[in-house]
Amino acid sequence: MKTIGYAAHSSDAHMVPYHFERRDLRRNDVAIEILYSGVCHSDLHTVNGDWGPQPYPLVPGHEIVGRVIEVGSDVENYNVGDNVAVGCMVDSCQDCDQCHSHEEQFCRNGMTPTYGAPDRISGETTQGGYSKHIIVREEFVLSVPDALDISKAAPILCAGITTYSPLRSWNVTKGSRVGVIGLGGLGHMAVKLAVAMGAEVTVISRSSNKEEEAKAIGAKGILVSKDEDAMDAAASSFDFILDTVPVKHDVSVYTPLLDVDGTLTIVGQVGPMDEFMSWPLIGGRRRVAGSLIGGIKETQEVLDFCAEHNIHPECKIIKPSEINDAFEHLSKGDVAYRFVMDMSQLAEDAA
Ligand code: NAP
Ligand code: ZN
Numbered sequence: 449m450k451t452i453g454y455a456a457h458s459s460d461a462h463m464v465p466y467h468f469e470r471r472d473l474r475r476n477d478v479a480i481e482i483l484y485s486g487v488c489h490s491d492l493h494t495v496n497g498d499w500g501p502q503p504y505p506l507v508p509g510h511e512i513v514g515r516v517i518e519v520g521s522d523v524e525n526y527n528v529g530d531n532v533a534v535g536c537m538v539d540s541c542q543d544c545d546q547c548h549s550h551e552e553q554f555c556r557n558g559m560t561p562t563y564g565a566p567d568r569i570s571g572e573t574t575q576g577g578y579s580k581h582i583i584v585r586e587e588f589v590l591s592v593p594d595a596l597d598i599s600k601a602a603p604i605l606c607a608g609i610t611t612y613s614p615l616r617s618w619n620v621t622k623g624s625r626v627g628v629i630g631l632g633g634l635g636h637m638a639v640k641l642a643v644a645m646g647a648e649v650t651v652i653s654r655s656s657n658k659e660e661e662a663k664a665i666g667a668k669g670i671l672v673s674k675d676e677d678a679m680d681a682a683a684s685s686f687d688f689i690l691d692t693v694p695v696k697h698d699v700s701v702y703t704p705l706l707d708v709d710g711t712l713t714i715v716g717q718v719g720p721m722d723e724f725m726s727w728p729l730i731g732g733r734r735r736v737a738g739s740l741i742g743g744i745k746e747t748q749e750v751l752d753f754c755a756e757h758n759i760h761p762e763c764k765i766i767k768p769s770e771i772n773d774a775f776e777h778l779s780k781g782d783v784a785y786r787f788v789m790d791m792s793q794l795a796e797d798a799a
Contacts (some may be wrong), residue, residue: 453579509577599688613742622646
């Protein structure tokens with residue numbers, strides 16, 4: 449199938465319109481017309497080459513919502529016209545212990561990311577959601593509940609699951625004291641989800657600039673990480689902290705904020721971190737952990753959870769041609785919401 453998207457042709461190039469082919473439909477494939485595509489900071493890291501060399505031209509995007517336009521002969525759960533979604537993975541071995549326990553993100557044979565990886569059958573490079581169409585095997589397609597506004601659902605597919613999964617893994621519940629470091633795409637979803645789980649949530653931010661946005665989505669307020677007195681006063685006051693900072697940093701600034709036995713889970717920076725002080729860990733049996741997106745079953749769970757609790761990401765809808773501006777904002781970290789591209793604007797845009 450011929451389609452069009454926005455691609456990076458090298459690590460220092462702007463995103464530009466790109467015509468390319470999607471594979472022919474396999475028997476277990478679903479063909480999707482993409483309606484909305486979220487812009488994750490991981491897309492920017494990837495096209496910038498922060499995580500190593502990439503197979504350019506690369507079409508990023510792993511927060512995808514669309515409509516089924518065709519199904520393969522063996523597809524059982526989707527029909528033409530259904531509202532569906534695709535997240536950060538499009539395949540895995542389906543055969544190892546991790547796949548069997550619905551943790552495909554930890555597939556022993558390596559899951560296939562939505563973009564920038566070889567397809568398990570043809571070897572061609574997977575291309576993501578900054579495009580008009582995508583073809584994905586049925587097992588990696590999610591169902592969008594009717595109660596969700598499809599124009600706002602896309603960020604649940606990465607920002608939602610990446611924050612929901614650790615909140616669940618570390619048993620955040622009614623009364624938990626939760627800190628969220630960084631109020632961006634992931635951070636604002638973490639706040640909304642933790643509040644819906646009954647937690648008392650504080651945003652830990654570089655400044656108080658985003659205080660209004662933090663309170664509007666249910667946070668108690670902002671703890672400014674640069675304010676040493678405020679940080680000292682907040683020592684030992686959190687059960688769980690989710691760290692979404694997208695760059696190398698020192699976790700020792702934050703670990704003293706944990707109460708005894710508390711956990712700080714890193715989901716932001718993927719790669720080297722600053723040296724850290726062991727004393728806050730030793731002196732309070734505190735832990736530093738990590739978490740990667742979430743499995744397909746849990747991704748469906750967070751979509752259903754958002755529908756049930758009427759949670760919608762804060763979205764700024766943009767045209768695909770505005771993607772380079774959106775990347776500029778992400779690199780500055782000055783937004784407390786998600787950019788979501790309206791892909792219906794793509795054809796006119798890119799003509
Ligand atoms: P984002 O929208 O840009 O938000 C990141 C936030 O971090 C910013 O809004 C800012 O919040 C804060 N920040 C930015 N630069 C900082 C700095 N130099 N020092 C301290 N704080 C800083 O990004 P995102 O889409 O939420 O993604 C966040 C990170 O998670 C990225 O690195 C992304 O690759 C990663 N990620 C990981 C997974 C996973 O599975 N583990 C999945 C998706 C994304 P304040 O202004 O409030 O300080
Ligand atoms: Zn992402």
